[in-house]
Amino acid sequence: MTGTGQPAGEAGLIVTGTGQAAAGPGRPVAGGRGGSAAAVTETSRQCGRILAEMEQVIVGKRDAVTLVLLGVLAAGHVLIEDLPGLGKTLLARSLAQVLGLDFKRVQFTPDMLPADLTGAQVLDPRSGDVVFRPGPVFTNLLLADEINRTPPKTQAALLEAMGEGQVSVDGLTHQLAQPFVVLATDNPIEYEGTYPLPEAQLDRFIARVRIGYLDQAGEARMARRRLDRGSAPPRPRQVTDAATLLGLRESLERVHLDPDVLDYIVGLVAATRAHPKVAVGASPRGTLAVIQLARGHAVLESRDFVTPEDVKAVAVAALAHRLVLRPEMWVRQVTSEDVVGEILAEVPVPRAG
Secondary structure: OOOOOOOHHHHHOOOOOOOOOOOOOOOOOOOOOHHHHHHHHHHHHHHHHHHHHHOOOOOOOHHHHHHHHHHHHOOOOEEEEOOOOOOHHHHHHHHHHHHOOOEEEEEOOOOOOHHHHHEEEEEOOOOOOEEEEEOOOOOOEEEEEOHHHOOHHHHHHHHHHHHHOEEEEOOEEEEOOOOOEEEEEEOOOOOOOOOOOOHHHHOOOOEEEOOOOOOHHHHHHHHHHHHHHOOOOOOOOOOOOHHHHHHHHHHHHHOEOOHHHHHHHHHHHHHHHHOOOEEEOOOHHHHHHHHHHHHHHHHHOOOOEOOHHHHHHHHHHHHHHHOEEOOHHHHOOOOHHHHHHHHHHHOOOOOOO
16 A cells, blocks of 8 residues: 555556656656655655664664665565664664654564454453553554564464554454554574564565674774763654655655656566576565655655666565575575576666657
């Protein structure tokens, strides 16, 4: 779903402006786009402020933070998968503070029940009535920490919330506040006592982001900030709020998608299904994810049209986690990121003119 409540597939095909053919891949025909340009410029300015504030807390990882922000702008949910101690939880908590969103963190454990996440009907001892007590999922930004440590039954409790913005308990449907974003973290190196996310749930995430180690200079800068700050925790300033974020999401719907660029995106996704190293390729949901993330990337570049470079910038994050590789690829140490990189190098890029 998009920020407007329309299906993402319909939003992804909106052509703004005059509706005439574009002059080249990505670039729309001039005329009648003042409102779109103004909205995109304002969103780009706000996103610049958000990223600048995040850099006061997260050192040397602007690309990773940008991808997470793009996922939020695209009304999606993001899986942050990486080694322990790289700042996954700090990133999520800081982003909630900068965006001015209500924040809750859930530490997933093997004994966690679905009701611990969604809430449950309980007896109110004062009134004698059965009332619904909301769980931590009733928030704007939910950090699902180490989601692979809880059984599939509890993992599945997130599916309805992530896909529909609601939860059902004892036959009653409860709407979640908007915006609603899940940032889930996953530890990829420990397998004992963990439950890998099934492909159906991985596909619910608009992007998978890896943070990675800092280089030596970045790690020294991070340590120096900690020494200068003392014992006080980092406190980034709030830049926006929930209502403003919904408006920023809406501005993505004003970004033009040229038919040639759309065909390029569809061609990339189709290539994942025909690649010899892939057993199961990306779903149509992956196509929509690339579209919305590429629109967001264009906005960050202060453009109201998508170019092939925007698509390339987000394709790995949007598609790699949706691929199921053939079993022998594990022995050859081939990753899904490698495969998407190969596809980006093979699929022809539309040319201007």
